[in-house]
Amino acid sequence: MKKIFLILPMLWLNLAYISAQENTLYGSNVFMYMQPNARAEAMGRGTATTYGDPSSVMYNPASSSFTEGFDIEASHSNPYIYSDNKNYYDYFGASYSTNKYGTIAFTTAHYSFNRDNYYNYTPYSWLHTLNYSYVHNNFALGININYYKDHKDSSDYSAYYADLGLLKKIDIASDNSKQFLLIGVSLTNISRAELMEDTISYSIPSFFRSGISYEFQANENISELNLFKMLYSINYKYALNLDKTYSLQFGTEFTFLDILKLRAGYYWDKSSGNHTETRTDKHSAFTYGAGLSLPIGKLYDTKLPIELQFDYARLPIANEYDNYTYYANYSIYYNYRSYNIYSLNLKLGI
Numbered sequence: 001m002k003k004i005f006l007i008l009p010m011l012w013l014n015l016a017y018i019s020a021q022e023n024t025l026y027g028s029n030v031f032m033y034m035q036p037n038a039r040a041e042a043m044g045r046g047t048a049t050t051y052g053d054p055s056s057v058m059y060n061p062a063s064s065s066f067t068e069g070f071d072i073e074a075s076h077s078n079p080y081i082y083s084d085n086k087n088y089y090d091y092f093g094a095s096y097s098t099n100k101y102g103t104i105a106f107t108t109a110h111y112s113f114n115r116d117n118y119y120n121y122t123p124y125s126w127l128h129t130l131n132y133s134y135v136h137n138n139f140a141l142g143i144n145i146n147y148y149k150d151h152k153d154s155s156d157y158s159a160y161y162a163d164l165g166l167l168k169k170i171d172i173a174s175d176n177s178k179q180f181l182l183i184g185v186s187l188t189n190i191s192r193a194e195l196m197e198d199t200i201s202y203s204i205p206s207f208f209r210s211g212i213s214y215e216f217q218a219n220e221n222i223s224e225l226n227l228f229k230m231l232y233s234i235n236y237k238y239a240l241n242l243d244k245t246y247s248l249q250f251g252t253e254f255t256f257l258d259i260l261k262l263r264a265g266y267y268w269d270k271s272s273g274n275h276t277e278t279r280t281d282k283h284s285a286f287t288y289g290a291g292l293s294l295p296i297g298k299l300y301d302t303k304l305p306i307e308l309q310f311d312y313a314r315l316p317i318a319n320e321y322d323n324y325t326y327y328a329n330y331s332i333y334y335n336y337r338s339y340n341i342y343s344l345n346l347k348l349g350i
Helices: 002-018 028-033 038-042 054-058 061-066
Strands: 069-078 088-098 102-112 124-136 139-152 155-172 177-187 194-197 200-203 207-218 228-239 246-256 260-270 282-294 306-316 338-348
Touching: 038 260, 038 282, 038 306, 038 338, 054 061, 054 069, 054 088, 054 102, 054 124, 061 088, 061 102, 061 124, 061 139, 061 155, 061 177, 155 194, 260 306
Parallel strands: none
Antiparallel strands: 069 088, 069 338, 088 102, 102 124, 124 139, 139 155, 155 177, 177 207, 194 200, 207 228, 228 246, 246 260, 260 282, 282 306, 306 338
16 A cells, blocks of 8 residues: 555656657636635645545545545635636535545536627636545545536537546654544546547646645533644645646645634645636735634534534635736726635534
């Protein structure tokens, strides 16, 4: 297992090196810029070692193996880029985990331009994901089967592709706290799927992600509620089929009494995909957000562990769009300089 964990990403990087680099990007709004929930946006816009909600499978398919019972999540973001139009991004995910048979999850992401003032149709994208993961001796392996569909010019373009992910949990011995490390790697679009539009081939991004996170949880409780918990993560993302496209992401999360969650992060990104004539080559930003959790099972001592969580983030439009003034032969002027992300999560520990 350990050898697989180390060798698999190196093999894929070698394959990427000998293959031709692609610069024609498809579905950039779903794959490059948007995050599935407020937590991911607030913690540096994604991580390969985050767990605890179904959306984490978008970064690492193995992450669902560290969830418990039923987990249902929904998110809504608006307005986002091209924001004089009321475009939006919706996400839904659900997972069920058992100790014996592993975890299965389903997620779906939908992005709509809602550009009726320019076109007589509404461009949109769908991404559906079926996930399975299994953990043994704190070593997890996961796989995603994805279906992506893009609608534009009154036509549909679609493709299937797969992702792989690995996670290793390392417990740190301590008498007065619970501590552990998570080390993860993931590969998206391992089949190198493309979409064909007439005679033109468009690449769906293939990402290599790696990261490490550290979690500290105090053993001190107040009325069954944990006093505090800290999470830190560092991650690297590299596009295998997009020349010179990579990013660094840092995130942290502080949880007080299992109720209040404060988050912050930072990302640095370099991209040379399409729209390079209107996007800055390098961009970075601080991110932040918060959440409120209602651990009903602990507060009311119910036999069924139930937790309801609401997360929110309001962030400035990423500065890769600050110079974006032209798209599809139309001048675009911003009416908004920030976007909102709302997320709701329900956990049933059965």
